[in-house]
Amino acid sequence: MIYTITLNPSVDYIVRLDDLKTGLVNTVDEETKIAGGKGVNVTKVLKRLGHDSTALGFVGGFTGQFIEQSLKDESLHPHFIHVEGDTRINIKLKNGEETEINGLSPMISEGNVKKLLQQLSQTVAGDIVVMAGSVPTSIDQNIYSNILKSLPDGVQAIVDTKGKALEEAVKAKPFLVKPNHHELGDLFGVEITSVKDAVEYGKKVQQMGAMNVIVSMAGDGAVLITSNEILFGNVPVGKVQNSVGAGDSVVGGFLSKYIETENLKEAFQSGIAAGSASAFSTGFCTAEEVQELRKQIRVQTYEEMGGRGI
Known part of the structure; x- marks a missing residue:
């Protein structure tokens, strides 16, 4: 079973207008309201790629009701804990x-956190x-x-967060962490500008405790650091919409x-393809788009690249 945890979900109100006039009344040209939050997004992508998951986390108020109903409408499986106050x-x-x-988050009580741990x-x-x-x-950054x-023993964990929460999570030895290059740089107080930088500091994250590390670098590709090898994958050609x-x-x-495969290299290739497919569309990737973009992605070892920076 797969579980996703979104501690800080949101209703994403996406507004498009051609000419914004600050200080005046504006009318939007197009608007969309969707259930958001990184864990929620992972649940949506997994469903599109053929895998069910249970969405955990905290929601509250009329906005929380919107999120729950939106997920149910997509045949997803929310099992959120209800809190006082409105989801942001x-x-x-x-x-x-x-x-x-970004709006303000509702207060999450110690009792709410205990309910999540019980789940x-x-x-x-x-x-x-x-x-x-x-x-x-309102929650300890060590959560x-x-x-x-x-x-329990034998449960694998993937963490995608930043800052203090990422630093502490890494020490607890997760199966995988996935910072982007900005988040990785912030963790060490540096700027990540090349694959060489991503490898250097990604290895530091692994040394801190993470079993595997993916560093996504937007249009410059991504790096996967495992216990056995370091892999680089390019980004396929397409227009970012x-x-x-995407992350x-x-x-x-x-x-x-x-x-499906328990193969880290193939999984890495599919991850890049899925991220690119979502970036190239107005919604999330489809299985067909991922399969097609995989053909453009070459995954090679860092040694095959000559250990060079890009």
Whole structure:
């Protein structure tokens, strides 16, 4: 069984207008409201690629009801814990460039966290838990680390977060972490500008405890560091239409293929393909798009590249 955890979900209110006039009344040209949050996005991608998962986390108020119903409408399986207050609304304003305005998270109580840990105590060996997204300010930043330590033996965990939450989670030895190059740089107070940099600092993350590390670098490709080898994969050719959810699609694409093959290299290739397919479309990737883009992605070892930077 696969479980995704979204501690900080949102209703994403996506607004498009051609000419924004600040200080005046504007009417949008197009708007969309969708259930958002990184773990929620992973659940959506997994479904599109043929795998069911259970979506865990916290929701509240009318916005939380919208998220639950939206997932049910897509034949997904939400099992959220209800909290007081409303789930946040994130505004994504697009008018040539994209501006994001993220809302405030509801208060998550200690009792709410205990309920989540109780849910996860029911997992068994062979299950996979994906922890993705930011941690609300009302929760200890060690939450992902604490979850990892509490999981039964044999449960594999994937973590996609940033900052203090990522730093602490890595020490608890997850199966996989997936920072992008900005998040990896922030972790060490440096700027990641090349594959060489991504390899150097990705290896540091592995030394801290993570079994496997994927560093996504947008249009410059991605790096996978395992216990046996370092792999690089290029990004296929296409026009980026939407960056929202691309990183979550990398996780979903990787996991879908890993479940099927237990082959890290093939899973890595599918992860890049899924992330690219989502970026090249206005929604999330489809299985057909992922399969087609895989043909353009060459995965090679760092040694085959000559250990060079890009």
